[in-house]
Amino acid sequence: MIVGGRDGRLKPAPAAPRVRVGLFGLLGSGNIGNDASMEAILGYLRSAHPDAAIDAMCMGSDQVRARYGIDAIPLLWYQKYDKRVTGVPASALKVLGKGADAIRTAAWVRRHDVVIVPGMGILEATLPLHAWGVPYSMFLLTASGRVFGTKVALISVGANVVNQRVTRWLFNQVARLAFYRSYRDEQSRDAMRRGMDTAGDPVYPDLVFSLPSAPAAGDPQIVGVGVMAYYGSNDDRKRAGEIYATYIQNVESFIRWLLDHGRQVLLFYGDETDEPAIRQVLADLSEYHSGPESPRLSAVHATSFAELSRAMSTVGALVGTRFHNVMCALKLGKPTISIGYAKKNVVMMEDMGLPGYWQYAQSLDVEKLIEQFTKLEGEADRVRAVLAARSAEKAELLARQFTILDTLLFPARTDQAGTPASPSSHVG
Numbered sequence: 001m002i003v004g005g006r007d008g009r010l011k012p013a014p015a016a017p018r019v020r021v022g023l024f025g026l027l028g029s030g031n032i033g034n035d036a037s038m039e040a041i042l043g044y045l046r047s048a049h050p051d052a053a054i055d056a057m058c059m060g061s062d063q064v065r066a067r068y069g070i071d072a073i074p075l076l077w078y079q080k081y082d083k084r085v086t087g088v089p090a091s092a093l094k095v096l097g098k099g100a101d102a103i104r105t106a107a108w109v110r111r112h113d114v115v116i117v118p119g120m121g122i123l124e125a126t127l128p129l130h131a132w133g134v135p136y137s138m139f140l141l142t143a144s145g146r147v148f149g150t151k152v153a154l155i156s157v158g159a160n161v162v163n164q165r166v167t168r169w170l171f172n173q174v175a176r177l178a179f180y181r182s183y184r185d186e187q188s189r190d191a192m193r194r195g196m197d198t199a200g201d202p203v204y205p206d207l208v209f210s211l212p213s214a215p216a217a218g219d220p221q222i223v224g225v226g227v228m229a230y231y232g233s234n235d236d237r238k239r240a241g242e243i244y245a246t247y248i249q250n251v252e253s254f255i256r257w258l259l260d261h262g263r264q265v266l267l268f269y270g271d272e273t274d275e276p277a278i279r280q281v282l283a284d285l286s287e288y289h290s291g292p293e294s295p296r297l298s299a300v301h302a303t304s305f306a307e308l309s310r311a312m313s314t315v316g317a318l319v320g321t322r323f324h325n326v327m328c329a330l331k332l333g334k335p336t337i338s339i340g341y342a343k344k345n346v347v348m349m350e351d352m353g354l355p356g357y358w359q360y361a362q363s364l365d366v367e368k369l370i371e372q373f374t375k376l377e378g379e380a381d382r383v384r385a386v387l388a389a390r391s392a393e394k395a396e397l398l399a400r401q402f403t404i405l406d407t408l409l410f411p412a413r414t415d416q417a418g419t420p421a422s423p424s425s426h427v428g
Contacts, residue, residue, distance in 0.1 A: 019052045019410055021045060022108065022115040024141055025122060026134065028060025028072070032270040033208065033324025036305035037119030040207035041155065042068060044402050049410065057108050067304075073108065075137060077101050098132060102140055109144035114151045114409045117141070119184065119207040121323075123159035123171045123192065126233055126342035135170035142177035151409050153180040156207045156401070158344055159188040163235060172196055180408055182401065185347045204401040205394035206348075208327055211305065215333030215388050216313035220377070223258050224312055224329065226268045226320025227251060229277040230341060230361050243362055248277060250364040251339075252284055254319065257370055259288045259296055266315055267299040268325055270308060275301070317376065319369070321361055323348070330354075333387045335376045339364055353386040 027038050038056075045052050054070050059079070061072035074080070078097035109115055122138055129135070145152035154175070162168040172195035175181055183189040184206045189198050230247045231240035258265050265288075269278045278299050288297045302308035308328050312318065318329035319337045323345060329336040330352050338345045338358040349358045357372055359365065376383065 019049060019114065020112045021049070021052045021054045022112040023054065023056040023058065023070075023118060024075075024115050025058060025117050025120055026075075027056060027058035027118075028063035028067070029058070030060065030270070030272045031120075031324075032302065032305050032308055033322070033327065034118075034120045036211060036324065037156075037207040038064075038068070039305065040210045040398075041116055041118040042070075043210070044405075048402065048406060057105070073104075077104060098136065101137065105137070105140040106144040106147070109141060109150050109152075110148040112150050114153065115141065115145060116409075117152070117154045117157060119156045119158075121158035121160075121344070122154065123157055123175065123188070124342070124344075125162045125164065125167055126160055126344070129167065131164060131166040131170060135167050135174070138174045139170045139177075142174050145179060146177050151179040152177070153405070153409055154178045154182070155180070155405070156182055156184040156204050156398075157188070158184050159191045160342060160344070161191045161194065168195065180405075185344065185351065187343055187347050202401070205397055206327060207398065208305065208324070209331065209391060209394035210398040210402075211331075213309055213331055215384065215391075217384070218312075218314050218316045218334065219264075220316035220380070221262070222264045222266055222315045224266050224268055224315035224318040224320070224334070225251065225255060225258075226318065226322050226325030227274060227277050227281055228269075228271075228321040228341075228361075229274045230321060232362060233341065236362075244277075247361050247364065248280060248284075250366050252281055253366045254369055255281070255285060255297070256288075257366075259285075264295075265297045266311070267297070268302065268308065268312065268318075268320065269299065269322075270302045270304075270324070271322065274322070317373070317380070319373065330387055331391055333384045333391070335380045335383045337369065337372055337376060339369075352390045354383065 023038055023041065026034050028035065045054060056064050056070060056072040057075055058064055058072055059075045061074045064070060064072040076097060077100040078094050122134065142152050162171060175192055176196055182202045182204050184204065186203055189201055189203055192198050230244060232243040236243055255265050267278055267281060269275060282297065282299060285297055300311045302311055305324070305328065309332060312328055312332055312334065315334065317335040319339060320326045320329060321339045321341065326336055326338045326345065327348065336354065336357065338349050339361050340346060340358060341361045346358050349355065357376055359369060
């Protein structure tokens with residue numbers, strides 16, 4: 001576009017300012033699924049909005065800077081004192097930090113046109129969670145967005161029914177104050193319906209299904225087992241030790257059965273919190289660690305979704321607990337059984353066409369698991385075909401959501417006639 005200057009000469013119009021986009025949440029902190037969701041959004045932004053200036057406010061700011069090449073600051077003010085200060089001083093600094101976080105979050109949000117929360121279970125309390133941790137941080141985010149006119153988008157997020165009153169109130173406010181919200185499944189939207197009107201909120205698949213990957217058959221003699229340091233939900237704190245011990249015992253019983261039937265077992269873990277559980281399983285089953293040609297029981301520590309996908313491509317089937325382990329296997333077309341810890345695991349399995357292949361971690365029945373696994377192997381070809389079709393459908397649905405976000409989240413642009421882009425109704 002050319003405009004006239006004061007001296008009558010034609011001059012190029014000044015370039016439009018770069019759109020400032022922030023990413024917010026538990027990113028870079030060791031959760032492979034969360035980081036995979038961020039990678040999906042980064043891929044979308046760099047493809048559809050290559051001129052956008054992108055940064056993050058997250059738990060693992062150093063990791064995000066190093067791995068993804070974007071600027072990042074810590075989510076919590078107290079992070080710089082974590083594990084360095086204990087006792088009463090630590091408690092006092094944490095209280096002080098809540099006030100500091102309100103100021104820091106508001107200042108950060110104000111500098112952006114758009115802030116995106118990329119997927120994740122940010123409205124869930126399926127694992128132990130304190131109201132004044134992530135729920136409070138999310139509330140500060142969306143409240144600041146409303147105050148400063150920054151568009152805060154919760155994209156394909158997970159939610160569940162929360163029993164803790166303060167946490168539930170904070171999550172309801174987070175959803176109400178967001179500019180845009182979509183859920184990764186119907187049960188997440190239904191869970192939020194108890195505190196607000198979600199009739200106009202869309203449901204799109206988990207963002208991970210937009211990441212590129214190709215199905216890989218793997219070796220049917222190698223079985224992947226995803227192990228988690230599972231201590232129950234937010235409501236099970238008093239029984240956490242007992243729940244963990246029973247879960248590990250049951251997982252080990254199933255692994256023994258696999259090894260006794262000539263299988264090679266590959267344990268998967270990514271979250272650092274799961275490493276003690278992996279070590280315990282390897283120690284308890286030390287008699288199976290080696291064979292005449294190769295280890296019969298070994299472990300893979302993946303630090304990214306791409307690493308996990310490469311490692312998991314070698315197995316013929318997977319039995320897993322972590323949500324992202326199960327999702328990765330399904331996306332790769334692996335016959336999969338979910339030993340889940342929340343309804344989201346069940347919903348995902350049913351949605352991917354495997355309704356009979358799940359159990360809850362807290363009530364795991366090993367004999368039933370063996371029956372499920374045996375049946376699953378018998379229909380592996382059918383399962384792989386179903387998973388490939390479902391994955392393709394989900395990728396297409398996410399492409400549609402990205403098209404909607406183009407209109408909703410980014411500043412209205414005018415065409416040569418000066419007509420602004422049309423608004424969409426998918427706004428909270």
